[in-house]
Amino acid sequence: MASIRFGDLLVSAVRLDDPLDDRASELHPVELRRAATFASGWDRDRFLGGRLAIRSFAANILSAAPRELVLDYSCRNCRSSGSIDHGRPGYSARRGGEPVRISLSRSGPWCAMVGAVGPGTTAVGIDVENSARVRFAGFDDVVLTAAERSSLAGIADPEATRVRARLWTRKEAFLKVLGTGLLREPSTVEASARNIEGIEVMDIDPRELGMPSGYTAAVAFSAGSLIESRRLG
Numbered sequence: 530m531a532s533i534r535f536g537d538l539l540v541s542a543v544r545l546d547d548p549l550d551d552r553a554s555e556l557h558p559v560e561l562r563r564a565a566t567f568a569s570g571w572d573r574d575r576f577l578g579g580r581l582a583i584r585s586f587a588a589n590i591l592s593a594a595p596r597e598l599v600l601d602y603s604c605r606n607c608r609s610s611g612s613i614d615h616g617r618p619g620y621s622a623r624r625g626g627e628p629v630r631i632s633l634s635r636s637g638p639w640c641a642m643v644g645a646v647g648p649g650t651t652a653v654g655i656d657v658e659n660s661a662r663v664r665f666a667g668f669d670d671v672v673l674t675a676a677e678r679s680s681l682a683g684i685a686d687p688e689a690t691r692v693r694a695r696l697w698t699r700k701e702a703f704l705k706v707l708g709t710g711l712l713r714e715p716s717t718v719e720a721s722a723r724n725i726e727g728i729e730v731m732d733i734d735p736r737e738l739g740m741p742s743g744y745t746a747a748v749a750f751s752a753g754s755l756i757e758s759r760r761l762g
């Protein structure tokens with residue numbers, strides 16, 4: 530797992546194709562039940578691998594053992610929280626403890642995560658995408674604001690794909706901070722600037738996290754300081 534520290538934020542990426550062996554037993558029963566609903570074995574293993582990765586990532590931040598963490602997810606839509614299988618991720622070192630601010634995104638065999646390691650950040654979000662995935666008919670209508678669509682007029686590929694992937698990852702990272710996900714339409718989010726409705730957004734170079742070229746990533750966070758960045762290896 531390669532990690533970079535940006536002030537109060539820790540960002541990591543990991544490939545999910547390691548065999549799961551019996552490690553799935555480290556997960557909560559609700560996670561195993563959700564895994565059993567996937568029709569494709571590849572999707573199931575990516576889900577399980579991502580949940581194992583984020584649990585280890587959270588345990589590292591909390592200086593706790595992964596198996597002992599308490600699952601503390603929350604969903605703004607159905608207003609559930611605690612040991613639920615979906616929504617904004619959270620883990621705490623003990624029941625009733627303060628959950629670590631954390632977020633995850635999978636793309637292909639990759640999983641990227643961000644966590645707040647200082648007290649000043651109240652929510653975080655991350656998104657990573659295979660950049661080529663934004664090249665589909667109707668993307669601009671579904672994802673972009675009118676201002677973003679007009680700023681793309683006259684820009685040709687490969688720059689146009691780069692800009693679309695950049696806007697898309699910023700929007701998804703921002704929507705994860707809000708906790709709405711795509712229940713809020715991305716075409717209502719203006720993502721050209723690095724501050725979206727008071728939430729800071731930072732573009733990440735996935736190659737710095739050990740990922741191959743062809744991916745785009747962004748992190749969003751609600752507060753906290755960005756003093757320096759440091760590669761942790």
Ligand SMILES: CC(C)(COP(=O)(O)OP(=O)(O)OC[C@H]1O[C@@H](n2cnc3c(N)ncnc32)[C@H](O)[C@@H]1OP(=O)(O)O)[C@@H](O)C(=O)NCCC(=O)NCCS
Pocket residue numbers: 576579580604605606607614615616617618632633634635636655656657701704705706707708709710711712
């Ligand atoms: C969040 C969302 C945009 C991510 O979609 P994606 O690009 O396909 O997937 P990513 O790999 O980038 O991110 C998936 C992760 O986002 C996180 N996530 C899901 N919902 C979230 C939310 N409301 N807020 C913050 N993070 C969320 C989870 O960690 C999830 O990982 P998991 O699959 O292990 O649970 C999408 O899942 C979504 O819109 N979810 C909300 C839907 C919802 O609320 N439905 C109602 C349920 S009652």
